[in-house]
Amino acid sequence: MNQKKLSYLGLFAAVAIIFGYVESLIPFFAGIPGMKLGLANLAVLFILEKYTWKEAALVSIVRIIVIGFMFGNLFSILYSLAGAALSLAVMTFMKNKSGFSILGISVAGGVSHNIGQLIIAGLITMTSGLIYYAPALLISGVITGLLIGTLTNEVLKRIHF
Amino acid sequence: MKKKELTFIIGIVVFALILWAGMYFVRRGHYGTVRITVNGEEYGTYSLAKDQVIRINDTNVCEIKDGEIHMTEANCPDHLCMKQKAVDSTGGTIVCLPNKVVIEGEKGDSSAEEDTPEFDTVV
Numbered sequence: 159m160n161q162k163k164l165s166y167l168g169l170f171a172a173v174a175i176i177f178g179y180v181e182s183l184i185p186f187f188a189g190i191p192g193m194k195l196g197l198a199n200l201a202v203l204f205i206l207e208k209y210t211w212k213e214a215a216l217v218s219i220v221r222i223i224v225i226g227f228m229f230g231n232l233f234s235i236l237y238s239l240a241g242a243a244l245s246l247a248v249m250t251f252m253k254n255k256s257g258f259s260i261l262g263i264s265v266a267g268g269v270s271h272n273i274g275q276l277i278i279a280g281l282i283t284m285t286s287g288l289i290y291y292a293p294a295l296l297i298s299g300v301i302t303g304l305l306i307g308t309l310t311n312e313v314l315k316r317i318h319f
Numbered sequence: 320m321k322k323k324e325l326t327f328i329i330g331i332v333v334f335a336l337i338l339w340a341g342m343y344f345v346r347r348g349h350y351g352t353v354r355i356t357v358n359g360e361e362y363g364t365y366s367l368a369k370d371q372v373i374r375i376n377d378t379n380v381c382e383i384k385d386g387e388i389h390m391t392e393a394n395c396p397d398h399l400c401m402k403q404k405a406v407d408s409t410g411g412t413i414v415c416l417p418n419k420v421v422i423e424g425e426k427g428d429s430s431a432e433e434d435t436p437e438f439d440t441v442v
Contacts, residue, residue: 230396233417262324269331279414284359285421287412290346293339300331 166319167205167217174201174221182229193295196268196302202246203264203310208319211250218242237278244274260314264307269299350410350424353388355381358419367408367424378418388422390415 159167177197184195198221206214222242226235248270252263272295280288355362355375362375365383372382372391379400380392387407390400393415400415410424 231417234396237416256323257321258324258327259321262321262327265324265328265331279416282416283356283414283419283421285356285412285414285423287421287423288414290342290412293335293342296331296335296338300328300335304328 162319163209163213166208167213170201170205171217171220171224174198174217175224177201178221178225179229193272193298194302196271196306199245199264199267199271199306200310200313202242203249203260203267203306204313204317206246206249206253206263207260207310207314211246214250215246218246237275240278241271241275245271259307260311261304261307264310265300265303268303268306269296272296272299346410348410348426350406350408351427352425353383353406354423354425356421356423362420364425367406375418375420379415379420381413381422389413390422393418393420 175198177200181195181197201221202214202218205217219239219242222235222238226232226238230238245267249263249267252258252266256262258266273292276288276292276295280286351368352364352366354364355373357375363373365371365373365388367383367386367388370382370384372380374380378394379390381388382391387405389405390403390413393400395415395417397417400413400420403413404411406413406422406424408424410426412424413422414420
C-alpha cells in the first residue's frame with residue numbers, strides 16, 4: 159500500500175467516524191429499531207468506487223471499532239460489523255456483477271445492511287416477532303440508499319485524486 | 320438511473336408492501352396481554368388491563384398504564400427501547416437489544432374478561 163493511498167484511507171476513515179457521530183445527533187428514528195440514515199456509508203461507497211472492497215472493508219472496520227469504543231460497547235460493535243459485512247458483500251457483488259450505478263449499489267447496500275442487522279437482532283433475542291419490522295426496514299433501506307447514493311455521486315463528481 | 324436498477328428498487332418496495340400487507344392480516348386481532356422475554360426465555364406474561372410497573376431483572380423497567388405498555392427505564396447506552404412505540408391492544412413489539420429484553424403483545428381476551436361484568440343487570 160503506497161503512502162498516498164494510506165493517507166486517503168485514513169482521511170476517509172476519519173470522515174466516516176465523524177459521519178457516525180453527526181448521525182447520532184440527527185433524530186431519524188420512527189419507533190423502529192435499527193432505522194438510521196447511514197451517512198457513514200457515503201465514505202465506504204466512495205472508497206469502494208475508487209479502490210476495491212478490501213480498502214472499503216478496512217475503512218469500515220476501523221470506523222466501527224473507533225465509534226464502538228467512543229460511543230458504544232462490544233455489543234454494538236458486533237452488531238454494526240454484521241450489518242456492514244453483509245452490506246459491503248452485497249455492494250461488492252452488485253458493483254462487479256450487475257452493472258448498477260452508484261445509486262443502485264447504494265440502495266442494495268442500505269437494504270442489505272438493515273436485513274443483516276435484523277437477522278442478528280433476531281438471533282440475539284430469539285424473537286420471531288422482529289420480522290414485523292422487516293417491511294419498514296426494507297423501505298427505509300431503499301430511501302436512505304437513494305439519498306446516500308445521490309450524495310456519493312455528487313461527491314465523486316467533485317473530488318478527484 | 321438504469322432500467323434494471325429501477326426494476327430492482329421497485330421490486331424491493333413491492334416485496335416490502337406485500338410482506339406488510341400479509342403481516343397486517345396475520346397480526347389482526349385483540350391483544351390483551353404482553354409477554355416479556357429475556358435472552359429468549361420467558362420472563363412473564365402480564366395483562367394490559369392492569370396498571371403496574373414491572374422491573375425486568377436489574378436492567379429495564381416498563382410500565383403498563385391505560386391499556387398500553389412502554390419502557391420507562393433502561394441501563395443500556397442508547398435508550399432506543401424507551402423511544403419505541405408503546406404496545407397496546409393492536410399489538411406490537413418493544414426490543415431492548417443490548418439487554419436482550421423483548422416485550423411482545425399477545426392475542427388474548429384477558430382485558431375483555433375483566434371489563435365484562437358478571438351480570439348484565441342486577442334486579
